Amino acid sequence: MAVRRDQSRRRWEAGFAATWDLVAVHVFSAVSMRQVAERGGVELGTIFLYASNEDGLLLRAFGERLAAR
Numbered sequence: 101m102a103v104r105r106d107q108s109r110r111r112w113e114a115g116f117a118a119t120w121d122l123v124a125v126h127v128f129s130a131v132s133m134r135q136v137a138e139r140g141g142v143e144l145g146t147i148f149l150y151a152s153n154e155d156g157l158l159l160r161a162f163g164e165r166l167a168a169r
Contacts, residue, residue: 114140115147119161128158 118140122131131154137144151157 111140111142111146112150114142115150115157116161116164119157120165123158123161129154131158133157 115136118136118138119131121139122135133147133151133154134144136157137147140147147157151160
């Protein structure tokens with residue numbers, strides 16, 4: 101079970117990093133779930149596990165960023 105959690109965490113971290121990379125280049129409204137999946141090297145369905153739309157993904161990414169500070 102710990103292996104699955106580690107894999108899930110790595111996928112979220114890849115999506116999180118990809119979200120920040122894309123936000124740095126594009127305006128928020130131009131970032132798509134597909135772009136995040138491609139940039140993060142994960143399946144599109146995986147991104148939808150973490151957020152149901154772009155707004156939710158950005159909010160979650162911002163929340164994680166703020167929590168880390």
